[in-house]
Each structure stands twice: as C-alpha cells, then as structure tokens.
Amino acid sequence: MTDSSAAAWSAAEVLALFEQPLPELLYRAQGVHRRHFDPGQVQACSLISVKTGSCSEDCAYCAQSVHHDTGLESEALLDVEAVRAAARRARQAGANRLCMGAAWRGPKERDLEPLLAMVRAVKAEGLEACLSAGALRDGQAERLAEAGLDYFNHNLDTSPAYYPEIVTTHTYEQRLATLERIRAAGLKVCCGGIVGMGESREDRAELLRTLAGLPVQPQSVPINELIPIPGTPLEDAAPVDPFELVRTVAVARILMPGSYVRLAAGREQMSDELQALCLSAGANSLFLGERLLTAGNPGEDHDRRLLERLGMGLEPREHACADLEP
Ligand code: SF4
Known part of the structure; x- marks a missing residue:
C-alpha cells in the first residue's frame, strides 16, 4: 500500500496500523509526514464563534x-466589524486562517448575506477564511465560494456505526451530502472527528477510513479530544488513553499524507509532552488563541514557548498546502 492509495485501505489494514507497536507506527507516520511537509513547521489557525448557542441539533458533546442544559449564554450573529477585528488580531498573532463557527443546523437564506460579508472581511485582512455553519442547501456553497471562502468545516465526528449514539437530529448521510456540496463548489474541505466519546478503536479506524476514502481527501483534518462539558450527555465520558490519541493522529497522517492534521479541541487538557508526541506523529496544525468557540485553549504565549522548546515554528503565511514530493 503506497501513501497515495490511502483511499483503498481496508478496515483490517487500518486497524492493523492502530495495533502496531507505537514506535513502529510513529516511524511510519514520520516518514509520510516528511515526504509531504516540513516537519519543523506548524500551521496556525484562529477560531471564533460568530453565532453562539441555541442550536437545534443534539450533538452529545456540544x-x-x-x-443540553450547560448554562451557556446564547449570542446572536456577530457584527461584521467584530469579525474584521478578530481577523486583524489573528493575523497579528501569526495565524494563516480565521475559522468562523456558527451554531446552527444550517444557515437560513437570511443568514447567508451576513456570512458572505464576514468572509469578505476576513479575506480583506489577508487571511484565509473558513466557515463552519452546519448543513448547506443547494447553491449556498457556491455563493460562499464566490465571496472568497477558502474552507468549509463539516466534521464527521466518528464512525458511521457510532454516529447515531452521538447525534439523532441529523444523519451521517446528510453530513456526507454537505461534504459533497462543499467539494463540488470548489471549496476546500475541513473535516475530522472527536476522540474520547466512548467510541471503540474500530470506530476511530472507521472514521479515518471514511475521511481518507472521500472523493478528495479533506485538505484539513481536525482531530479533537473530547472536552467533557457539564450538562451534556458526555459529561462523564471516560478519558481516552493519551497514546490512543497519538495513534489516531499517526494513522490520520498515514492515510491522508497531504492533509493538514490539526490537533484541535482538547489541547488545554493535554500535557506539553503529549502535544509534542502528537506533533511528532504527524499533526501539523494548531488553533492559536485562548478560546475555541465556547471552550478554553492554551494561550498564544504558551504555544509559542512550546514550539520554541521543540525547535519548531509557525508556517509562513504565504505557504500553501505542501506537497514536497513531485
Ligand atoms: S456541534 Fe454544531 S450542529 Fe451539533 S449541537 Fe453543536 S453547534 Fe449544533
């Protein structure tokens, strides 16, 4: 199996990767990483919530x-000037991209114009723009692409089999249909999942196999560790073995060699050593900033110090998706 034929991985092959001795798995993932990216560089993105709370969906982690009764204060759609200011701050902090999250089942028609204005504002600040806003209807992805949107985030969260345990208000098939709309409109896809929701290793393997088997592999693959939030059905979820997170990152890197694998939510609860291991397993993207939508994140100073201690740095802004091998 070569790196580029990842779409053809069988379930047994992906599980066999997970089951390798950890040093073997890391060695293989590092080889793939080095052939496609500079292993000393990390892409930096910044994330803001542009519409918070009151989402009709029942995602068990959210x-x-x-x-769920989490005590979260809902906020209406942000003003475009607030987004512009966030983009400016993100740029000054060294981020390449501003990711905007809107808590919705999907944007209604009346929501689209304000979203388009936000995309234009982010682009005018010289950053890539990413939007996460739930399911898209026909034509919406095209309009977002015309406004200059670079990425649309739409996570698959977990395996097809485990998804109904996590979400009942929409289906995996609906998620896949939105992913196809995004791809067909020429937008780049940001799509990943969450580790630690009570899923099995088989579920983690199937999530990665599904992502790798999409018609085009997602250009960005966020791997999140569950942040158990009081008031959600997963508030008491047992933490996953940290080495299982490292394995998940490594297998993602092997299956999707040219994708940015982002160590996303949950870093605040990870040790520096665990984050370093994930970066050594092929993760090459982080969110900078102290907030991730409604959750905490290590501060920029902490991240900069960590990267310095590891002898690593942020990817330059003009750097496009790398493919160092012809
Ligand atoms: S994850 Fe997104 S769709 Fe699900 S409840 Fe949260 S905001 Fe809504």
Whole structure:
C-alpha cells in the first residue's frame, strides 16, 4: 500500500496500523509526514464563534445544543466589524486562517448575506477564511465560494456505526451530502472527528477510513479530544488513553499524507509532552488563541514557548498546502 492509495485501505489494514507497536507506527507516520511537509513547521489557525448557542441539533458533546442544559449564554450573529477585528488580531498573532463557527443546523437564506460579508472581511485582512455553519442547501456553497471562502468545516465526528449514539437530529448521510456540496463548489474541505466519546478503536479506524476514502481527501483534518462539558450527555465520558490519541493522529497522517492534521479541541487538557508526541506523529496544525468557540485553549504565549522548546515554528503565511514530493 503506497501513501497515495490511502483511499483503498481496508478496515483490517487500518486497524492493523492502530495495533502496531507505537514506535513502529510513529516511524511510519514520520516518514509520510516528511515526504509531504516540513516537519519543523506548524500551521496556525484562529477560531471564533460568530453565532453562539441555541442550536437545534443534539450533538452529545456540544455545549451549544438546546437539548443540553450547560448554562451557556446564547449570542446572536456577530457584527461584521467584530469579525474584521478578530481577523486583524489573528493575523497579528501569526495565524494563516480565521475559522468562523456558527451554531446552527444550517444557515437560513437570511443568514447567508451576513456570512458572505464576514468572509469578505476576513479575506480583506489577508487571511484565509473558513466557515463552519452546519448543513448547506443547494447553491449556498457556491455563493460562499464566490465571496472568497477558502474552507468549509463539516466534521464527521466518528464512525458511521457510532454516529447515531452521538447525534439523532441529523444523519451521517446528510453530513456526507454537505461534504459533497462543499467539494463540488470548489471549496476546500475541513473535516475530522472527536476522540474520547466512548467510541471503540474500530470506530476511530472507521472514521479515518471514511475521511481518507472521500472523493478528495479533506485538505484539513481536525482531530479533537473530547472536552467533557457539564450538562451534556458526555459529561462523564471516560478519558481516552493519551497514546490512543497519538495513534489516531499517526494513522490520520498515514492515510491522508497531504492533509493538514490539526490537533484541535482538547489541547488545554493535554500535557506539553503529549502535544509534542502528537506533533511528532504527524499533526501539523494548531488553533492559536485562548478560546475555541465556547471552550478554553492554551494561550498564544504558551504555544509559542512550546514550539520554541521543540525547535519548531509557525508556517509562513504565504505557504500553501505542501506537497514536497513531485
Ligand atoms: S450542529 Fe454544531 S453547534 Fe449544533 S449541537 Fe451539533 S456541534 Fe453543536
């Protein structure tokens, strides 16, 4: 199996990767990483919530669902000037991209114009723009692409089999349909999942196999560790073995060699050593900033110090998706 034929991985092959001795798995993942990226560089993105809470969906991990009593204060859609200011701050902090999250099942028609204005404002600040706003209807992805949106985030969260345990208000098939709309409109896809929701290793393997088997592999693959939020059905979820997170990152790197694998939510609860291991397993993207939508994140100073201690640095802004091998 070569790196580029990842779409053809069988379930047994992906599980066999997970089951390798950790040093073997890391060695293999590092080889793939080095052939496609500079292993000393990390892409930096910044994330803001542009519409918070009161979401109709029942995702079991999410503080923003109306189905869970988390005490979160809802906020209406942000003003475009607030987004412009956030983009400016993100740029000054060294981020390449501003990711905007809106807690919705999907944007209604009346929401689209304000979203388009936000995209234009982020682009005018010289950053890439990413939007996460739930399911898209016909034509919406095209309009976002015309406004200059670079990425649309739409996570698959977990395996097809485990998804109904996590979400009942929409289906995996609906998620896949939105991913196809995004791709067909020429937008880059940001799509990943969450580790630590009570899923099995088989579920983690199937999530990665599904992502790798999409018609085009997602250009960005966020791997999140569950932040158990009081008031959600997963508030008491048992933490996953940290080495399982490292394995998940490494297998993602091997299956999706040219994708940016982002160590996303949950870093605040990870040790520096665990984050270093994930970066050594092929993760090459981080969110900078102290907030991730409604959750905490290590501060920029801490991240800069960590990267310095590891002898690593932020990817230059003009750097495009790398493919160092012809
Ligand atoms: S759709 Fe998004 S915002 Fe809404 S509950 Fe699910 S994860 Fe949270």
